[in-house]
Amino acid sequence: MRAVNNLLVLYTGGTIGMLETPQGLAPGGGFEARMRDYLAAHRESPGIRWTLRELSPLLDSANMQQANWLAMCDAIVEAVKKDGHDGILVLHGTDTLAYSAAALSFLLLGLDVPVVLTGSMLPAGAADSDAWSNLCGALSLFESGVENGVHLYFAGQLLHGARASKLRSEAFDAFTALPRYREGQRAEQVPAVLTYCQPRVAVNLAVLPVFPGLQAAHVRALIDSGVKGLVLECYGSGTGPSDDQALLQVLSDARQRGVLMVAISQCTQGSVKFDTYAAGSRLRDAGLVSAGGMTREAALGKLFALLGAGLDVATAQHWFALDLCGERAQ
Known part of the structure; x- marks a missing residue:
């Protein structure tokens, strides 16, 4: 200092x-x-x-x-x-x-x-x-x-x-x-494309809470609006209505269309651990990426920085999973 x-x-x-x-x-x-x-x-x-x-x-x-x-x-x-x-x-x-x-x-x-x-x-x-x-x-x-x-x-x-x-x-x-559990490997080096030197552009992003009654049509309409990144606020440790095949299919289709979808917990003291429940692992299998204990603000800001830099979805997903500035790791 x-x-x-x-x-x-x-x-x-x-x-x-x-x-x-x-x-x-x-x-x-x-x-x-x-x-x-x-x-x-x-x-x-x-x-x-x-x-x-x-x-x-x-x-x-x-x-x-x-x-x-x-x-x-x-x-x-x-x-x-x-x-x-x-x-x-x-x-x-x-x-x-x-x-x-x-x-x-x-x-x-x-x-x-x-x-x-x-x-x-x-x-x-x-x-x-x-x-x-x-x-x-x-x-x-x-x-x-x-x-x-x-x-x-x-x-x-x-x-x-x-x-x-x-x-x-x-x-x-x-x-x-918030006392949210954080885990994640720290990036050994941040590439130039992710630094302040890289110009950014606006990105169509959305945040959607999971709630009883969430329908596949709701998510489909959001995806059809041209969303490039979605923060899905899941229950507890990253669960959702995993017996709704239509909803899972919409999520899977969105991932295939190049939408980066990340999951956070709705709980103020919570984090996403997909493997705890089958209801979580099915969301992961549908294409969601765990944000661990990241806040809504951090998940949205990180999506903006990655996708706004012009990264393709696979590259953006790679860097999203790593800790860049202390947002994921202690």
Whole structure:
């Protein structure tokens, strides 16, 4: 770990910088001035040198899309490689904060600087807001030293970018690293095609929970929409309606059509182990790939990074099964 000397604060919008409008809270510009005024008025605040860049358009993170992930990635790489920044703080809304942290964990592989994402549950300036404590806490991390890679900082906790999830919609300690079992071989070396140097494109991805009443027609309609990757949220250890031959056939056909399908557990403390039950092994035989104990956010972000790099399904499946940044292994 090393102290950061030239920090970029990348402001993407979110609650932390929202202002009241006739329609309710909305992202507001001019956050740099508000941040400098606060830090100047609180001499105990971290004294790290920083500059701020606003992404356009500023977003309520409920509107976050793949194109915004790519814009954040490009801005971060440019800040490091062109402008000489040695650390990045991303200010982001909380609704999709864990999704963006996971996606950036895979999009920025090989970029040897620390990237920390944070936000707040209440806007800066609101009574009893958590905005300044989260922001100053993140600045302190950069000042004292933080490991390279992507992290999520919230309510005093520094979390792995590809292991965090939002569990609470109102409490200040909204995020946590779920205690999910992780297993998987660590990739000995990440190839250039999977690093930040590789351009990415948008990918048609979907997430579908298994539930009593899920029909083959539901899945067929999703596959027919052109989906290239599917995260199937299975029961428990990776089970589903394995006596539904029509459903199994749709999954098998999708795999033959080149759709990469991965299975995660619906349980907050769970992981996929297909061989535990026959109901799991039949899903595996139909073409599903185990995501082990990966979160929904990590599985989706990893699919995006792999398929968005133009990998064929077999190659993407190979790398999905390996641990790239700590998302699968302890």
